[in-house]
Amino acid sequence: MTRYPVCDSDKDNIIGVLHLKNLLKESKNTPIDQIDLRKIMNEPLFVPETILTDELMSYLKKSHNQLALLHDEYGGMVGIVTLEDILEEIVGDIEDEYDESYVLIERIGDNVYEADGATPLHRFNDYFGTQLESADVDTIAGYLLTELGEFPEENEQASIEENGLTIKTLEFDNRRLLKVGVSYINENDRPAKERFKEDEAAAEAEEAADEAEETEGRD
Template structure:
């Protein structure tokens, strides 16, 4: 066919060709809009809407009913693609006869993949917020028209899936809000946008509802307390020599805590006329103890501390026996941490050796090690590093006994009675993850 003949044929089919171009552009619009509106940052849109951006408000309302939005865009996208392919087939049949079907299929596949799918979606995913704001008004009008059809289609889909026992929720995310936040923070940390210290602080806030007081309390074996039956001068000296502001007061046994002595209350009492350490009644200046169950989560306990304006509580188990103490500062340390530098070990009971191994006291919490060294040792079944070794080995190890799990080699350096008091930890030489 000559050039003049080809031009004549093209001129004959120019309405169809222009329609195909318009439909491909329309399909690109739907594809890009779908990608942008599903990838848009909800927090960013919320901020823009709060600042008075009307387009952001439209975007928020659209993504609130995501199933209706996506259904409408998919309907528009498929209608545009099918109609464009049908017109192309008609044109190619007129130009090439029966072989036009195969040629039209090949040509439209290439055109639609490049110009109606990959190109607009790549553009949209590169700047989803801006793209979504620009198309929000047009998409809203389209969804208003096609929305009822989309809802009907979604209802059919849910009914069909329901026949196979699949319950498709409308807007419930597979991840909780905390999991989404944690995943976003971890991703930004890996990308270098969030430093480790900030990631740990945000993670500490998100973990408050998952941790119980038994995970962070000062255990009764490490708790410093005062015996109310000791001579008053001995009690006064013990309080003044203590690095703590508040100390529990017990009588008879450690399970019978009768008060909490505040150092300031002691100093005020000693400042009274005619009051000497020898004739001081320590019980009278002690505050009433506050007992809390060890199963209380840290979020609830933090709120309780703030509500009652107290800083100190005695932790008891389900039988009322004292398990330890917890302070407001203990909970705050779960958020801010106690690591001054990412590369310096600043945990009490942790020492780095020249050979690269870590010598750890058995009572060091697993969470503190994970936070300081960026490890991922599990803390669901045990709170301390010694508890983890006992749990994984299912025995109370002897000195110099070694175990390998979770990519680390644990060597028991010291044991006192049934307690592991010191461990050496180094990277495992093999990929084993279970105790040996």
């Protein structure tokens, strides 16, 4: 955890949120015990404990916060929730990235791909030649949902356009995003080796068809 609530005399009196990187940066010039936390902390985001997860996710995105403080009906603090907490509930466990037998990304048609929601961003980037980055999520499902800023309905296909790709929700299970659809906005952006394989396969198919016709003609 890199963000911490700052309270003033009482745990119910939260006055800000301190990011560890801001503290470390300030400590280069000022001794830790002399740092004025009020000068380097951020405004806290307070939400009622009854808030729905999709609404909370929208609040976090719009306010550029990664952490929210939950309060009860009397104004007392009851807990902390982070964007990472929410996304972990949706995405679920990530497969071992060294398990080569588990197919994370599959090409299922002409410029049509399916990616497991748990695909780590670095593997997604390696496959598609993209540079998707996030300091808060590790998977393509987490990235997509963060960019959308809300939870789509299970039968709804919501999409974003990033790095020359259209990335969309495909399959949910109990609010978890299991499958992500991917396609290149411009088909010519697909890897050259992939297009070459298609052309080669098409040429082989055409050659086979010609040979079949010649054989039939001789018969």
